Amino acid sequence: MLERTFKLSENKTSVRTETVAGITTFLTMAYIIFVNPAILGDAKMPFGAVFVATCVAAAIGCFLMAFLANYPIALAPGMGLNAYFAYTVVGKMGYSWQVALGCVFISGVLFFIISVLPIREWIVNAIPKSLKMAIAAGIGLFLALIALKNAGIVVGNEATLVTHGKLTSFPVVMATLGFVLIVALEYRRVLGGVIIGILAVTVVAIAAGQQKFGGVFDVPPSIAPVFLQMDLAGAFKVGLATVVFAFLFVDLFDNTGTLIALAHRGGFMRPDGTVPRLNRALISDSAAAMIGAAVGTSTTTSYIESASGINSGGRTGLTAATVGLLFLLALFVAPLAGSIPAYATAPALLYVACLMTRSLTEVAWDDLTEAAPAVVTALTMPFTFSIAEGIAFGFISYAAIKLVTGRYREIHPAVGILAVLFVIKYVYIQ
Numbered sequence: 001m002l003e004r005t006f007k008l009s010e011n012k013t014s015v016r017t018e019t020v021a022g023i024t025t026f027l028t029m030a031y032i033i034f035v036n037p038a039i040l041g042d043a044k045m046p047f048g049a050v051f052v053a054t055c056v057a058a059a060i061g062c063f064l065m066a067f068l069a070n071y072p073i074a075l076a077p078g079m080g081l082n083a084y085f086a087y088t089v090v091g092k093m094g095y096s097w098q099v100a101l102g103c104v105f106i107s108g109v110l111f112f113i114i115s116v117l118p119i120r121e122w123i124v125n126a127i128p129k130s131l132k133m134a135i136a137a138g139i140g141l142f143l144a145l146i147a148l149k150n151a152g153i154v155v156g157n158e159a160t161l162v163t164h165g166k167l168t169s170f171p172v173v174m175a176t177l178g179f180v181l182i183v184a185l186e187y188r189r190v191l192g193g194v195i196i197g198i199l200a201v202t203v204v205a206i207a208a209g210q211q212k213f214g215g216v217f218d219v220p221p222s223i224a225p226v227f228l229q230m231d232l233a234g235a236f237k238v239g240l241a242t243v244v245f246a247f248l249f250v251d252l253f254d255n256t257g258t259l260i261a262l263a264h265r266g267g268f269m270r271p272d273g274t275v276p277r278l279n280r281a282l283i284s285d286s287a288a289a290m291i292g293a294a295v296g297t298s299t300t301t302s303y304i305e306s307a308s309g310i311n312s313g314g315r316t317g318l319t320a321a322t323v324g325l326l327f328l329l330a331l332f333v334a335p336l337a338g339s340i341p342a343y344a345t346a347p348a349l350l351y352v353a354c355l356m357t358r359s360l361t362e363v364a365w366d367d368l369t370e371a372a373p374a375v376v377t378a379l380t381m382p383f384t385f386s387i388a389e390g391i392a393f394g395f396i397s398y399a400a401i402k403l404v405t406g407r408y409r410e411i412h413p414a415v416g417i418l419a420v421l422f423v424i425k426y427v428y429i430q
Contacts, residue, residue: 006070006316013315018072021314022322025074027192029305029323032058032076033330034198034337035345039146040298043086043097048221051337053296055327056223061288061300062324066317069280072309073262074323075288078301079352080139081250083146084387085298089243092385095234100243101226101293102235107247108289108299114252115282123252126414131394132253133359134374138381138390139250140356145382147349150342151175170210171343174201178347186351191308194348201344215335226296242425246388251299255285258302266310369405373398392422 002008002015037050054077061075089100114123148154152171157163165172178201185193205211235244259281262268268276285302292300309319360378364370377394381387399419402411 002318005067006318008316008318011315013313013318015318017313018316018318019322021072021309021312021319022074023326024191024312025072025303025306025309025314025319026323026326027195028308029074029076029303030192030326030330031194031198031345031348032079033327033333034195034340035079035348036077036082036297037337038340038342038345039082039086040097043090043100045097045296046225047338048334049223049225049227049296051334052220052223052331053226053292055220055331056295057288057292057297057300059324059327060291060295061284062320062327064284064288065281065302066319066321066324068284069277070317071262071268071277071281072266072314072316072319073259073281073302073306074309074320075285075300075302076327077292077297078251078254078299078303079349080143080254080356080387081247081301082298083143084246084250087146088386088388093243095240095243096231098229098231099234099240100298101230101296102232103240103243104247104299105230105232105290105293106235107244107251108286108293110244110248111251111286111289112283115279115286123414126412127253128370128398128412128415130363130370130374131377131398133362134377134394135250135253135387135391136359137357138378138394139387140353140359141378141382142385142387142390143349143356144353145385147175147346147353150349151346152343170205170208171341174205175343175346177201178344179350182347182351183354194351197347197351198340198344201347202340205341205344206339211339211341214339217332218335220331221334223296228294229296230293242388242392242422246391247299249391250387251285251289251301255282255301258304258306259285262302262304262306262310266315369401369407369410372401392425395419396422 008014033051033054036054037047040050041047058076065071065073065075085100085104089095089103090097145154152165152169153167153175154162155165178197181200182194182197185196190196202211206213259278270276288300363374373394376397377390380393381390384390395415396419399411399416402408
């Protein structure tokens with residue numbers, strides 16, 4: 001059955017190889033089952049229910065990718081978008097988490113439509129590479145600010161907006177040591193380095209009496225408090241159009257970039273640069289986003305950490321299916337997830353931020369008309385505490401700079417239209 005379903009012989013692999021690859025991928029991304037509930041918990045979502053929703057959404061996403069697209073690519077609630085969900089849409093803009101879930105669901109529906117219709121490539125190709133790279137880096141800086149805040153390293157200040165906290169406090173010291181440990185383990189290619197770092201800080205915090213230990217295994221909490229709780233009526237408000245667009249935009253480009261990178265890494269890409277079954281992979285991702293919102297979590301998307309499983313020999317959907325099964329088994333470690341303090345997950349956020357910020361190296365720095373909008377995009381996200389504002393400022397500045405410098409022919413119609421719409425939004429809506 002496995003041979004017929006995943007075409008193992010055709011892909012020159014075996015059940016054992018695919019299983020090992022799946023375990024490898026899971027260990028590199030399992031930190032999300034601890035980090036995601038912690039972040040969405042700041043949006044007043046019940047921790048236990050979100051923990052279950054995270055595992056269930058990840059498992060379903062992995063199964064969709066396995067059986068529809070037959071790729072060794074795992075999915076889970078995405079980093080960056082969960083922070084935007086909690087700290088911008090709910091925290092800064094003041095909407096309920098139910099409305100935010102509605103926005104995630106609608107963005108998933110739009111992503112699904114774009115994936116089915118032949119307009120995805122037109123949209124992807126319309127956005128300049130410098131802006132794409134800046135958006136990824138900006139999300140990284142956004143995560144970094146959240147990580148430093150959760151660790152107590154950065155705190156508010158009336159005179160300077162932000163300043164450093166008490167650097168000798170227990171949370172700051174532990175977060176710092178946790179980050180150093182994670183980087184060292186990842187540098188030495190130790191499998192599961194991020195999750196080891198999170199658990200190491202947690203163990204020390206419990207041993208020092210700074211954190212209560214709730215146990216390791218138990219029956220999963222109820223998912224009922226978040227299941228099908230999305231407020232679609234509230235999400236259709238005009239003012240939330242930018243929020244829906246931000247979820248859609250980031251998921252579309254992040255997912256497309258991840259799929260292409262993993263296809264290249266795994267040798268799935270054709271000589272002409274196209275990726276077989278790309279539409280099926282995108283449909284799997286968009287369906288996972290919709291289902292994830294329905295079960296009660298932020299946008300579910302493909303994970304670049306899947307590269308670890310591909311490097312271990314994963315070539316088919318059996319790898320993804322293995323990851324999905326492991327996420328279901330993880331449902332029984334809810335007490336452990338509840339024992340992890342915010343300053344233990346902060347190092348993981350900062351590490352992910354480091355990986356995302358490196359995309360700035362691909363910005364065309366020798367061309368000011370490309371570099372300046374990229375800098376505006378990347379810096380606006382953390383300083384406005386909003387991914388959507390960073391995208392908007394980036395599009396507006398790009399179109400304006402190209403226009404004023406006489407290089408208006410380089411403005412793609414889609415970029416120009418979006419820039420105008422963002423300006424209208426700020427003038428008439430905000």
